[in-house]
Amino acid sequence: MPISLTHQCLEFSKRLLSMQTRKSLSSNAFLMPTILLMSLLCLSSAQALTFHPRMDQAKWLPDSHVLQCQLTQPIPSFGRAVFDSSAGQPLRFYLQSVSSAMSQGQALLQSEAPTWNPALATVNLGLVKVIQGETPINLDAALADQLLNELYLGKSPHFIRRSKHSEERPTEQLVDAEQARMMDSSIIKVGLSSVHFRAAYSQYLQCLEQLMPVGFEQLSRSRVHFEADQWQLNAKTMDWLNTIVRYVEADTEVKQLYIDGYTDDLRSGSYNSQLSKKRAEAVAAYLIEKGISAEQVTTRFHGERFPVASNKTAEGRSTNRRVTIRLDKLGAAISQR
Structure with a gap:
């Protein structure tokens, strides 16, 4: 009840009480309880709604x-x-x-x-x-x-x-x-x-x-890196791939994994193409071995194309020697890399 109405309610009770003398009210078995009840209701209506x-x-x-x-x-x-x-x-x-x-x-x-x-x-x-x-x-x-x-x-x-x-x-x-x-x-x-x-x-x-330390936001687009001319997985890479496997097993909304392999540009185009293929296939094979369905995994390789850093520096080349793992919850067409 709004405050203005609460005040009107209380004023009405007061007027009703003043209409009778205390003696006559005490002898009225109906009117006194009614006035008391109205007063209590008016007061309770003024309290905060909890x-x-x-x-x-x-x-x-x-x-x-x-x-x-x-x-x-x-x-x-x-x-x-x-x-x-x-x-x-x-x-x-x-x-x-x-x-x-x-x-x-x-x-x-x-x-x-x-x-x-x-x-x-x-x-x-x-x-x-x-x-x-x-x-x-x-x-x-x-x-x-x-x-x-x-x-x-x-x-x-x-x-x-x-x-x-x-x-x-x-x-x-x-x-x-x-x-x-x-x-x-x-x-x-x-x-x-x-x-x-x-x-x-x-x-x-x-x-x-037992809550996973990382979620979809951190795992949906991740990378693992390789030494020059190498495609074998090291311990750090396998630990990260194990985390991805655990997440995919828990999140039934993940429908597809896209594995893309890349290299730096120090070798020939054909060499780099085969090396990026080996890297992508090594990651995919490990995920499948650990329980991911082969039907969920799509593997691609790009050689030295699509660098994410300059190949003119050792640091840049190290960054480009990578495999990216993208998790897709919709199983839709392949989006941007």
Whole structure:
């Protein structure tokens, strides 16, 4: 209920009370309870709209995969809170809501003491950005990690922001700590519960131990290098190819691998063509030996063509003696090298 309507509600209760003397009200078995009930409803309507799991509802859902670890809490009537660690990416936290009632701008982030342990101090963690869309709040690794610590201590982080339907002008949308404690129906609070957090967090940590250190972004276009006139794979190259094999086995969306061999320009064109072919075939053979389907692998060789550095220097030639491995999730036509 908007504040103006709340004030009207309370004024109506006062007028109704003044219409009767205290004596006559006390003898009216119906009117007095009605006035008291209206007053309570008016007061409750003025409080901030809070989305927070009840103790009997609160749950944390760990989701474990070699490519992604998530820790999720459903928030009734709002959406869900998610801690996400994906392969090769930093930890992030986000609130997801199909119909977020928060206005865009900045929200106050507080870590509050739970009702069963009021001795814990409430801490202001600063202001965070609120945007429009299904994920109105997104936090970076540092702040996400701080939220995990607060939850582990048994505290309840809250995001406090004015409603997008608030009558306040955009420049007045900021909610400070004092306003957050006031009864104000224009304020929205979205909170996390620490109930059952530690057990789920333990499973989340176990997932992190087996999470791949690199993801598709790092692996989708990678290179391995060779000594002059060589096509044999060294230990460093095999370690990297093992990482690619592990990733492809875990990510069923990867449909095709394109293997391209190259050389420097110190030898003849025909020699370089055959050398680049041997390099590409050596990489492809190793991947297939380790479990990649031969049907997924396309091998090409280009000799000294398409250099990525100058062949006039030793460093440039070393860079050009390479095989590139490209992972394609769509299995579409070959794109640029």
